[in-house]
Amino acid sequence: MPNNLLSSEVEKLGEIPLLKRLSSEAREQLLQGATKKHVSRGEMIFFQDDKAEAFFIVLEGWVKVFRATSSGDEAVVGVFTRGQTFAEGAAFANTNFPVSGEAVTDCVVLSISVAHLAGSISADPNIALAMMSSLSMHLHQLVLQIEGLKTHTGAQRVAEFLLNLCTESSGSCSLILPYDKALIAGRLGMKPESLSRAFQKLKGFGVEVKQNRAIISNVQMLQMLVEQERTVVMHSQQA
């Protein structure tokens, strides 16, 4: 264990996506190469363009990650707090930091050197597999969440699905539905009846569905439908 890491802090580390599936032995092994640092408000944690040799976990406080723009402004890329990792993308990729990190409150930050992580992985590749497993599962959950959030109306959702299958970016397009309608409905989180209703509504936007074939008469019109706000769509459907 690194210098005086509290047991509550160790517990928190077990919840973050990157370390979630590590065995307690593997976590202990990894934390032997960790350094706990107290950083004062306004202090820099790392600088843009420096070689990324460690990644960080916030134990307490708030950290801002930002990029200096060519005009001299600051673009805030992320703000991280308790239990979140930052800068690991660059560190694992063995590149320079594309951003700077600064404490915006007094902070406690844990830094784990990539050399130590690589050594741990060499000794036990299961450490890497467990970390990759957590990241993959977290990623899938986020993708599902985004799919749900993106879906404005049912008709928009179905239109987006059809456009993803469409090889044309303008004019008309004829395509084969890749699998049956019950599964399409399931994938889009809709009931089969709602899918039928959505297909009905899409007729007004030039979409003809017959068995497993869909014909889009005007790809750009359908794209516009997808991009419209929910309220506008509801209005045009009533009209």
Place this chain on the structure above:
Amino acid sequence: MPNNLLSSEVEKLGEIPLLKRLSSEAREQLLQGATKKHVSRGEMIFFQDDKAEAFFIVLEGWVKVFRATSSGDEAVVGVFTRGQTFAEGAAFANTNFPVSGEAVTDCVVLSISVAHLAGSISADPNIALAMMSSLSMHLHQLVLQIEGLKTHTGAQRVAEFLLNLCTESSGSCSLILPYDKALIAGRLGMKPESLSRAFQKLKGFGVEVKQNRAIISNVQMLQMLVEQERTVVMHSQQA
């Protein structure tokens, strides 16, 4: 290279999050343990509860991943197509598959054994680091996207931010803003003026902001605001 992998297929593999940052040597090394399989429509690729010893990449067609529910129904967990990985969460975690995988169209699927992946990582831990880097960066992008999508009106966004800082789940709550208002605005993707306007609107919902302190007079009322649909909020703001 595995049996007759097309160069267009190899190119596609370089674009998926899991393999994006691998050097071409590392990718070649990994693909030496890959098996390309043609799977017919309706054929099973793997079964729920089997030991997960490989993960998969779709090269062509559509794959359905589903779970048999206790009532005998099928819950579709995901549908994957060209360039997407599936079942890697279970495979990397060295557990049994929590789901089954079935080809819903004729498919071409690449399977990579975890034993081979672990061997490659042992020989070169940078392979694992590159894979973890890609996954981490992809994850951050998705989190940013979700933050954007979740944000209904500006007032709702700010209310959500305040509620996350609040330690009470009902009654009133007094809290210190963790960093300055310009940074709060930046983090929420708003201009400082919009943040001020949002604070103004939140007064109608019992929120008082003075310097770096916010007082929420009724936490549950604020939670209701966050959960309301955009249209409802707009209505109550006009009232």
